[in-house]
Amino acid sequence: MNSSRRHTSAAPMEAQSIRIDCPAAGDRRKVSVSEFGAQPVEGFCNGEAFRKAIEYCRQEDISELVVPRGIYRFISGEHPVFDGLRDFRFDGGGSELIFSTAAAFVTIRHCERAVFENFTVDWDWDQEPLASIGRIRQVAEDGLSFELELPEYEGVPKRFDIRTLNPMNPRTLTPGCEGGKEFSGEPLGPVTVVARNALRIELSNAADYRFLKPGQTYIVRHYVYDANGFELQGNRHLRMADITIYSAPGHAFVVSGEQRNWTLDGCRVVKRPGTTRCISATADGCHISNSQGHFVIENCDFSYNGDDCLNIHDNSVQGFERIGVAKLRLSRVFKWRNPFAEGDPIEFRRTDLSPTGIVARIVEAQWDERGEGCTIEFEAPLPDDLVGNEILFNRKYDSGRYVVRRNFFHQNRARGVLLHAGDGWVENNHFYLNQGSAIQIECGAESRWAEGFGAENVTIRGNLIESCDVNHWNMAVIYMGVYLEQGRTRYPVFRNICIEDNTIVNCPQQAIFVSSCNRVFIRNNAIMNSNTGPRKTAEDGDGNCVSNRELYLGSLMVSHAEDVTIENNRRLTIVPATEDGICVDPETTDNVLVRNNTGFGDRSGVDERTKESG
Structure with a gap:
């Protein structure tokens, strides 16, 4: 090398x-x-x-x-x-x-x-609850309604908005459960009180709710x-x-x-x-x-x-309309989420998150009355080759440079720690029964979300991760990836990331997945009972799971990456597992070094390197 x-x-x-x-x-x-x-x-x-x-x-x-x-x-x-x-x-x-x-x-x-x-x-x-425990008592034969029991109450509270129904384990009463699917209350039909503490909820169609079964338990959020x-x-x-x-x-x-x-x-x-x-x-x-x-x-x-x-995280936005040589109209923004203002330096990124080399400073930002659209004028004309689907980073903001240590993150609905910013240490924390990934490093832009400018110089060290990714949200308890309308990118928006000396116990799918990165070090980690959940396929439906589940292979995986070292990691399995390997996608990776690892099936201890580019 x-x-x-x-x-x-x-x-x-x-x-x-x-x-x-x-x-x-x-x-x-x-x-x-x-x-x-x-x-x-x-x-x-x-x-x-x-x-x-x-x-x-x-x-x-x-x-x-x-x-x-x-x-x-x-x-x-x-x-x-x-x-x-x-x-x-x-x-x-x-x-x-x-x-x-x-x-x-x-x-x-x-x-x-x-x-x-x-x-x-x-x-x-x-005065009123923020959320309630709800248990499905009955589902109609035609699938067009279900009855929801509220075991905490003698009667239905006076105000009982159904904002979301989030699955929970009926035995432990913690968020998430195997195969659980959450859904919004917004498209639900009329609600009728049918008993002192039970409701009948009408459904617009049966096909979207075929997963409902008697005995399922939910956190019913009345506020979000x-x-x-x-x-x-x-x-x-x-x-x-x-x-x-x-x-x-x-x-x-x-x-x-x-x-x-x-x-x-x-x-x-x-x-x-x-x-x-x-x-x-x-x-x-x-x-x-x-x-x-x-x-x-x-x-x-x-x-x-x-x-x-x-x-x-910090918020980005994708897409705009050119209305002048130095003026843009943004329609996928909110004033509270994208606080564009005079003097802010705006960097333009391509749809794969790679730099265009263009940074322009705002001289005026005019918001509409509802704060859901903005016209931005810059101090100098913008290049003609901006096509309108670029991603805008407001470089006034940088939520990076942080230390997160000795905390207990547990039993919550979503991720333990979601990192969209860099220059950070995440060390000596305990993650337990988080419904999603314990640690998720992410960046992306799409119609729903546009968060993060990438992450560089992050160390994840000495953490204990137990029984996380309950609902298989991201297929790995330490997950690094982008979300873009066109899919993953080879551009390394995550750089200089060190994942070392962590203990990962009991995860349903992968322990670690990294992508869209370079100079990543995965070393000296102990992985126990990974891949112990059933394999996920497209037949499971989206639910709380990522799409294209068949593309996630092994217990540890690298995709769309360059300059990655995987060394001195140990995997120990006590119960049956669906997979046990280290998977490096040869078509999307360059210069990945795998050595001195044990317990990873046929590839344990093998010193090998994917092709080097350049």
Whole structure:
């Protein structure tokens, strides 16, 4: 092998030295919310008292706001907003803040050197549940209706919107189960109460719901993306510590804007003990989008989320209409998701994610009234060879440079950690019973989603992954790939990725799949009981599974890649498996080195290399 192509790894050292400054020391005063009328009393609304206390802290440069221990309710919809505070500490004193209006529970924006710690937030489930356990009692013979029993309740709650039905294991009551298929409540027909705690739900056609059978159990979400627990926007040097979120009608934490240098330490997104709740936050545990990165998430617990435990990404968009030499019209955008603005540098990528070499700066962005369409004018004429299907990256944002360590990601509906950004360390975490992949590295653009600018310099090390990919979402518990309308790409949008010293136990299909990458190192991993689920074929239907399942071969697979090293990995099987090999697609890969691996069938320990290009 040519020495210029020797496989060596480059660690993202910058991510390990992220600094979060503490509030500056001083002799400024401390005040209590009780001084402004806050009361831990049933039926009392604390919105106005907290607002007055926070405003006083801002105007008088108060260093610390404390909350005497108790349960504080927010009833009228006025929720705490911390804006522009500096060198500030909020000590919740072990209190609980209970909310009953679908608006962000706590907003923290444009604060600098601030600490928020030691309190719990929750939704008022006595008012209405965020989700319910539903069990199919009966399916009509003609397949045009089914009866859904609600075993938690004596009667059907007054408000019972059916937003989604997500399969759950009826024995463990955890999200996902073998062969489970989720479906939306939007196309369902009329709903009728047929018993004290049972509903009949009409179906528009029987063919799409042939999978329904008596005894199947579902998480019935009544809220999905309605309101977030914490909205963190544009803060610098922010520390969130020892905060518990029992539930929220949306994401638990949302991070966006100029946010940079921040941490979650010892925070928990968990179900309230002593309840029969089937969900915590109805969407992601922590959703990071269009931010400035530089963060640490450590010692946290994310569980029973309605979507991913942790999602790190920036948003792109594909397709536009040329309406002038320097002006474009975008129609597949939303202002909240694609915050184009004056001064933003926009990079144009081809449909395979390869660079065009074109970067242009916005001088004006005009949004329509609904925020669902945008006209962008650039400071200079754009090249004539832009054809209109290119993918736009807004390079103002980069949510990369992160450390995710010593966290517990478990028993949630979707992925454990979804990485669309680079310069990161994901180490010493525990992943357990996540319905989708434990760790998914992704980038893509299509009509539904357009997320990520690729990922470079990522280390995935020392993680324990147990019983994940419950529903065979991505065919591998560590999955790296793109989603594009034309399929996979040879362009290496993922570079310098190290997957080492991880233990993977009990996965239904592959342990590791990597693609659209170069300089990837898969080494010293222990894989136990991989490929123990039934083979998936096209007859299974899409459901929660990827398409083209027949293209996923072996226990570890490389496709559309270059310069990959697979070495010193050990596979151990105690129960029967459908496959056991290391699969390297010879038609889409170059320079893949496989050596010193054990337990991978006929290819164990074989030192071999696919063709080298160039």
